[in-house]
Amino acid sequence: ATLAIAYAQKYPQRVKRMVLRSVFLGTEEELKQAFITMPKKFYPDIFDYFIAPLSLYEQGDPLNSYYRRILSSDRQISFIASCLWHDYERILSVIAPSQQSINNFIKLSESTIKKYVPDRELPKTPRLEAHYFSHKNFLCPDQLFSAVKNIAHIPIQIIQ
Numbered sequence: 001a002t003l004a005i006a007y008a009q010k011y012p013q014r015v016k017r018m019v020l021r022s023v024f025l026g027t028e029e030e031l032k033q034a035f036i037t038m039p040k041k042f043y044p045d046i047f048d049y050f051i052a053p054l055s056l057y058e059q060g061d062p063l064n065s066y067y068r069r070i071l072s073s074d075r076q077i078s079f080i081a082s083c084l085w086h087d088y089e090r091i092l093s094v095i096a097p098s099q100q101s102i103n104n105f106i107k108l109s110e111s112t113i114k115k116y117v118p119d120r121e122l123p124k125t126p127r128l129e130a131h132y133f134s135h136k137n138f139l140c141p142d143q144l145f146s147a148v149k150n151i152a153h154i155p156i157q158i159i160q
Helices: 002-010 028-042 044-051 062-070 075-092 099-113 125-134
Strands: 018-021 156-159
Touching: 002 018, 028 044, 028 062, 028 075, 044 075, 044 099, 062 075, 062 125, 075 099, 075 125
Parallel strands: 018 156
Antiparallel strands: none
């Protein structure tokens, strides 16, 4: 959705209509809400397990700490952070996560503190997300909000 909105704003003459799913505008505030503020409020135990493998210094800025770890050239550090990010994001993406997925995440979090690397495939999305998020999604501050006038004429349906 973020890319579709940015594209439509830059090339409004090429877009007749948009159907957007899971609208995300790529702002720091959205990321903090989704990964820090809301989990602290609704899933405080899960949030604690998410930041537990980080040093106390890194816990002060967990998002950027995870981005650095996911993008690390050290395969073990990158692998562990990617798995934790992936599972944490999956838990947060559903209204009522299963107890099994929560238990698996807790087990993974606890095992990474001991530097155990689980026997699983490297998840694909964390590296891509970390690259984009660490570069502010390659957007200027408030870019999508400030150019909304460019797409005011385009019919848009949002599926959330």
